[in-house]
Amino acid sequence: MTAPLHEARPSGPGRALPDTQQGMRRRNLARVLHTVRAQGPLSRAAVASRIGLTRAAVSTLVDELIRSGLLEELGPERPGRVGRPGSALAVSGRGPAGIGAEVGVDHLAVCAVDLRGTTRARTIRQGANRDRSPQPVLAELTELIRQVVAEAEGEGLWPAGLAVAVPGLVARDARTVVRAPNLGWHDTDLGILLPAGLPLTVDNEANFGALAELWLGEDTPRDFLHVSAEIGIGAAVVVDGGLLRGTRGFAGELGHVPVRPDGPECACGGRGCLEQYAGEEAVLRAAGLEPDEDRVGLLAGRAAQGDENVRRALRDAGTALGVALTGAVNLLDPESVVLGGELSGLAPWLLPSLRDELARRTAGPVCPVSVSRLGPEGPLLGAAHSVVRAVLDDPAAVAGRA
Amino acid sequence: MTAPLHEARPSGPGRALPDTQQGMRRRNLARVLHTVRAQGPLSRAAVASRIGLTRAAVSTLVDELIRSGLLEELGPERPGRVGRPGSALAVSGRGPAGIGAEVGVDHLAVCAVDLRGTTRARTIRQGANRDRSPQPVLAELTELIRQVVAEAEGEGLWPAGLAVAVPGLVARDARTVVRAPNLGWHDTDLGILLPAGLPLTVDNEANFGALAELWLGEDTPRDFLHVSAEIGIGAAVVVDGGLLRGTRGFAGELGHVPVRPDGPECACGGRGCLEQYAGEEAVLRAAGLEPDEDRVGLLAGRAAQGDENVRRALRDAGTALGVALTGAVNLLDPESVVLGGELSGLAPWLLPSLRDELARRTAGPVCPVSVSRLGPEGPLLGAAHSVVRAVLDDPAAVAGRA
DNA sequence: CTATTTCGTCATGCCGATTTACAAATTAGT
DNA sequence: ACTAATTTGTAAATCGGCATGACGAAATAG
Numbered sequence: 001m002t003a004p005l006h007e008a009r010p011s012g013p014g015r016a017l018p019d020t021q022q023g024m025r026r027r028n029l030a031r032v033l034h035t036v037r038a039q040g041p042l043s044r045a046a047v048a049s050r051i052g053l054t055r056a057a058v059s060t061l062v063d064e065l066i067r068s069g070l071l072e073e074l075g076p077e078r079p080g081r082v083g084r085p086g087s088a089l090a091v092s093g094r095g096p097a098g099i100g101a102e103v104g105v106d107h108l109a110v111c112a113v114d115l116r117g118t119t120r121a122r123t124i125r126q127g128a129n130r131d132r133s134p135q136p137v138l139a140e141l142t143e144l145i146r147q148v149v150a151e152a153e154g155e156g157l158w159p160a161g162l163a164v165a166v167p168g169l170v171a172r173d174a175r176t177v178v179r180a181p182n183l184g185w186h187d188t189d190l191g192i193l194l195p196a197g198l199p200l201t202v203d204n205e206a207n208f209g210a211l212a213e214l215w216l217g218e219d220t221p222r223d224f225l226h227v228s229a230e231i232g233i234g235a236a237v238v239v240d241g242g243l244l245r246g247t248r249g250f251a252g253e254l255g256h257v258p259v260r261p262d263g264p265e266c267a268c269g270g271r272g273c274l275e276q277y278a279g280e281e282a283v284l285r286a287a288g289l290e291p292d293e294d295r296v297g298l299l300a301g302r303a304a305q306g307d308e309n310v311r312r313a314l315r316d317a318g319t320a321l322g323v324a325l326t327g328a329v330n331l332l333d334p335e336s337v338v339l340g341g342e343l344s345g346l347a348p349w350l351l352p353s354l355r356d357e358l359a360r361r362t363a364g365p366v367c368p369v370s371v372s373r374l375g376p377e378g379p380l381l382g383a384a385h386s387v388v389r390a391v392l393d394d395p396a397a398v399a400g401r402a
Numbered sequence: 403m404t405a406p407l408h409e410a411r412p413s414g415p416g417r418a419l420p421d422t423q424q425g426m427r428r429r430n431l432a433r434v435l436h437t438v439r440a441q442g443p444l445s446r447a448a449v450a451s452r453i454g455l456t457r458a459a460v461s462t463l464v465d466e467l468i469r470s471g472l473l474e475e476l477g478p479e480r481p482g483r484v485g486r487p488g489s490a491l492a493v494s495g496r497g498p499a500g501i502g503a504e505v506g507v508d509h510l511a512v513c514a515v516d517l518r519g520t521t522r523a524r525t526i527r528q529g530a531n532r533d534r535s536p537q538p539v540l541a542e543l544t545e546l547i548r549q550v551v552a553e554a555e556g557e558g559l560w561p562a563g564l565a566v567a568v569p570g571l572v573a574r575d576a577r578t579v580v581r582a583p584n585l586g587w588h589d590t591d592l593g594i595l596l597p598a599g600l601p602l603t604v605d606n607e608a609n610f611g612a613l614a615e616l617w618l619g620e621d622t623p624r625d626f627l628h629v630s631a632e633i634g635i636g637a638a639v640v641v642d643g644g645l646l647r648g649t650r651g652f653a654g655e656l657g658h659v660p661v662r663p664d665g666p667e668c669a670c671g672g673r674g675c676l677e678q679y680a681g682e683e684a685v686l687r688a689a690g691l692e693p694d695e696d697r698v699g700l701l702a703g704r705a706a707q708g709d710e711n712v713r714r715a716l717r718d719a720g721t722a723l724g725v726a727l728t729g730a731v732n733l734l735d736p737e738s739v740v741l742g743g744e745l746s747g748l749a750p751w752l753l754p755s756l757r758d759e760l761a762r763r764t765a766g767p768v769c770p771v772s773v774s775r776l777g778p779e780g781p782l783l784g785a786a787h788s789v790v791r792a793v794l795d796d797p798a799a800v801a802g803r804a
Numbered sequence: 805c806t807a808t809t810t811c812g813t814c815a816t817g818c819c820g821a822t823t824t825a826c827a828a829a830t831t832a833g834t
Numbered sequence: 835a836c837t838a839a840t841t842t843g844t845a846a847a848t849c850g851g852c853a854t855g856a857c858g859a860a861a862t863a864g
Contacts, residue, residue: 019429021819021852027421028821045842053422057821059843076829083841084829223649235733239646246735247625257729258763261662270728270763326672327659327729331637333648361660361672423821423850430852447811459852461812478860485810486860 025061026396028053032061033070033395036089037115041074043086062089068399069095070115070391091115096160096391096398097152099198100384101141102205103166105130105182105230108137110144112152112159113384115391117216121151131184134177138193145195160391160398161199163383164190165208167230172249174201182230201386205379206252207243209340210236212382213372215389221335225328227254227321228341228378233275237332255279257324277320287313296342303349314349321350322357329358329367340372341379347371427463428798430455434463435472435797438491439517443476445488464491470801471497472517472793493517498562498793498800499554501600502786503543504607505568507532507584507632510539512546514554514561515786517793519618523553533586536579540595547597562793562800563601565785566592567610569632574651576603584632603788608654609645610784611742612638615774617787623737627730629656629723630743630780635677639734657681659726679722689715698744705751716751723752724759731760731769742774743781749773 031051036042039050048058065071072092079085095115102109106129111122123144129137141164149159168180175191190202210226222241228234233255237244244251255275256268263272276282284291287310289298302310325337339347351369359366372378391398433453438444441452450460467473474494481487497517504511508531513524525546531539543566551561570582577593592604612628624643630636635657639646646653657677658670665674678684682697689712691700704712727739741749753771761768774780793800 019426019433021423021426021821024421024423024426025820031421043842054822055843056823056845060820079830081841082831082839084843086842221649237733239641244641244646244734247623247737248735251733251735253732253735256732256763256765258725259660259663261725268763268765273763323660323663324729327726328733330655330658331639331653331730331733332646333650333653333655335649361658361670361675363658363670423852427851445811456853457812458814458854462851481861483810484808484862486812488811 026394028057029061029065029395030393032058033065033091033392036071037091037117037392041077041088041090043077043088045086047089064399065395068395070395070399093118094156095158096388097157098384098387098391099145099149099152099159099162100208100380100382100387101145101162101164102380102383103129103137103141103164103183105167108141108144109380110141110148111380111384112148112157113381113388114157115388117385117388119381119384120155120157121148123148129183134183134185134188134190134193137183138190142193142195159198161201161387162194163201163203163208163386164194165205165379165383166190166202167205169250170202170204172245174203177202181232199387199390201383203383203386204234205230206234206341207236207245208380208382208386209372209374209378210238210243210338210382211386212374212378213338213340214238214241215385216374216381217338217372220338223332223335225325225332225334225337226372227325227337227339227343229278229280229343230341233279233321235328237334239332254324254328257327259320259323274320274324278317278324283313283317286316296345300345303346311349314346315353318350318353319357322354322361325354325369326358326361329362334367337367337369338372339369340374342376344371344375428796430459431463431467431797432795434460435467435493435794438473439493439519439794443479443490443492445479445490447488449491466801467797470797472797472801495520496558497560498790499559500786500789500793501547501551501554501561501564502610502782502784502789503547503564503566504782504785505531505539505543505566505585507569510543510546511782512543512550513782513786514550514559515783515790516559517790519787519790521783521786522557522559523550525550531585536585536587536590536592536595539585540592544595544597561600563603563789564596565603565605565610565788566596567607567781567785568592568604569607571652572604572606574647576605579604583634601789603785605785605788606636607632607781608636608743609638609647610782610788611774611776611780612640612645612740612784613788614776614780614784615740615742616640616643617791618776618783619740619774622740625734625737627727627734627736627739628774629727629739629741629745631680631682631745632743635681635723637730639736656726656730659729661722661725676722676726680719680726685715685719688718698747702747705748713751716748717755720752720755721759724756724763727756727771728760728763731764736769739769739771740774741771742776744778746773746777 032047035047035050044058044062045055048055062071070092072090074088074090077085077088093114093116097112097114100111107124107126109124112120114120166177166180167182169178171178175189177185177188179186191200206228209228213220213226224238226236235252235254237252256273258270258272259274259277260272264276265271266273266276280295299310303314355369434449437449437452446460446464447457450457464473472494473491476490476492479487479490495516495518499514499516502513509526509528511526514522516522568579568582569584571580573580577591579587579590581588593602608630611630615622615628626640628638637654637656639654658675660672660674661676661679662674666678667673668675668678686693701712705716757771
């Protein structure tokens with residue numbers, strides 16, 4: 001006999017769909033598809049018992065999903081128990097594909113992921129994009145996209161959407177790059193420079209990295225903090241399986257959390273921001289190195305060779321990260337903190353001091369800090385999977401488009 | 403042609419209800435009730451056009467809500483336009499009531515709020531509860547609750563639930579007080595010490611204060627940060643109209659965000675936590691005052707008299723709050739920050755330095771900081787209204803209990 | 805006084821899930 | 835082997851809930 005808690009609860013699968021009978025049907029289609037995808041091959045009866053509908057209802061839902069090419073019938077299950085064996089269902093490997101693309105500072109990458117989560121096609125092209133204007137870069141990217149789409153179509157897939165990860169701030173319209181300092185882009189509408197005909201989503205690299213961790217990491221909780229560093233230091237806040245974006249879409253600016261209120265001045269106007277201690281430029285300066293092309297690789301290499309200046313610089317950066325994360329953890333009480341993106345390569349030298357600092361400042365159980373297995377692959381995979389998730393969340397929306 | 407964003411989106415009205423026809427009905431009952439409550443007296447036709455159902459459907463929903471005693475027919479509207487005038491509907495003033503209770507350090511309070519949001523009964527009893535054991539305090543509270551319930555029943559209301567605000571950490575079961583340092587309570591299950599027969603929710607004072615601000619404040623956004631100070635400094639994070647609670651339910655511990663990493667030691671194990679600069683004890687010490695009973699009143703009084711020591715202490719506290727809030731704002735990008743609870747009395751002396759610090763450290767538009775109109779009333783009202791909200795969110799659940 | 809507009813309600817139909825029944829395919833038991 | 839029991843998938847009937855269309859009621863406009 002307990003009244004409900006009023007709490008932030010993002011709707012996972014099944015977003016805001018109208019509360020009518022059609023909406024109900026669409027949500028139930030999504031529930032069936034999600035269940036089959038997540039829990040391996042299942043019979044109709046197994047799905048029914050899991051989502052709380054009757055076998056008859058699930059039967060019609062499954063029929064519709066099969067007709068749409070989203071589910072496949074694998075044939076009769078090998079009978080182990082009494083009773084008639086069920087007919088195994090699995091998500092189709094020849095249905096819609098999510099196309100993910102990444103515009104990096106010195107590479108372009110595109111991949112195609114099917115409903116099962118398998119990467120079915122991919123291309124990477126190295127080459128510095130810093131300070132190239134958007135048009136030629138996006139023309140090159142468009143060409144790569146065409147290649148990957150063609151390859152995917154050769155395997156019987158059809159593209160359901162395109163998601164592009166960029167290293168910069170993206171407006172809430174999910175098309176316009178407001179500011180990407182590493183590329184020198186600002187206020188660029190990617191919608192008019194990329195192949196039309198595909199639903200387009202553009203988002204920050206760090207956000208897609210966090211989503212990849214959420215969807216593909218093993219044992220990743222539904223509430224965590226994902227930290228990644230490009231030139232700036234970004235944190236994505238994941239609450240109950242969804243990204244917290246903030247009113248202006250600028251949530252997660254960990255780089256400008258004050259670490260030492262009287263520290264050196266920062267471009268943001270503040271003093272002693274985390275970026276002054278753990279940003280790439282600051283770490284390179286502290287280590288006595290020149291910025292060059294592959295900055296992270298350089299640091300990791302020197303640290304591995306035992307360069308004490310570099311190691312000290314990274315230790316100090318870890319400590320500063322620890323201070324900033326103490327604040328974030330106290331505020332958000334996440335289940336864990338994950339270091340992703342380029343940071344994962346530096347983790348061996350950052351983690352000890354970071355964990356020390358966090359533990360010292362925490363009463364009670366310490367929030368665990370781990371390193372993403374995905375590494376620099378995260379954003380690209382997150383982008384492609386975001387398209388796949390959109391299909392899983394509302395199968396009826398794409399059913400007609402095969 | 404834009405794919406959906408993956409974002410944290412808590413479900414406001416209409417919690418997780420099964421995706422069946424009954425669930426749909428229950429959500430639509432809630433939508434009708436919410437609409438009538440929020441938009442004043444409305445005809446059936448007006449409700450129908452607002453929520454996108456037909457007049458016929460709304461008619462049956464309204465009938466059910468009237469039979470349950472949640473809506474009332476006020477009679478024909480005064481005709482101003484052409485056409486037959488509608489029959490005005492309003493939420494009932496003789497239906498269910500939310501009972502809110504507050505256990506303060508030196509007072510107990512109980513109130514009853516009806517569906518319209520009007521406070522229909524209230525009692526306050528002064529008296530120090532610090533270091534009294536839970537049993538006698540809760541026995542006293544139970545007596546006050548009986549009084550208020552009796553008074554409410556005299557006005558034709560019936561109690562739909564009880565929500566209790568306590569100054570301390572509450573477990574996620576919403577019954578057990580884990581730790582309330584100001585009261586000296588720990589691991590106390592309020593469920594067995596309060597009147598049975600009423601659905602019970604226990605929560606932190608600061609959380610209820612934030613919900614009150616969300617529901618009762620004028621122009622309060624759906625994404626904001628609510629800061630309140632008792633002995634500790636708590637912040638409630640409101641995301642899209644719901645509380646962010648954290649995995650362990652400990653989110654919002656603003657008091658232990660590091661402000662100066664090398665500052666004085668704190669009980670939490672860290673150094674230079676915000677509490678060391680802006681906590682009540684710290685401010686009293688900095689002002690050269692002795693802790694006594696009405697600590698906030700003392701500070702406010704001295705500051706109003708022009709005591710320069712007190713004013714300086716409060717200015718410095720505001721600056722420290724500004725540093726900590728800069729971090730929080732960078733991380734969460736809220737639409738605004740609201741100072742509530744006891745802090746509102748000290749706002750005149752805290753705000754200038756707080757705003758200065760926040761503005762100095764922010765590039766671009768500064769997050770606005772305001773003061774709650776509700777003041778120390780917030781938690782009690784929030785508690786009572788949380789029960790009312792639960793009824794509005796699922797009228798069918800209480801329909802049978804009249 | 806009539807035409808028009810809007811409101812509330814009723815009869816009907818459609819859609820979607822449940823209920824009930826049944827054939828099919830397997831295991832368990834004699 | 836043969837029967838009983840169990841489980842699966844589907845078809846037919848039923849129920850719950852909203853939409854549609856038509857109607858009387860109550861107001862304004864001319």
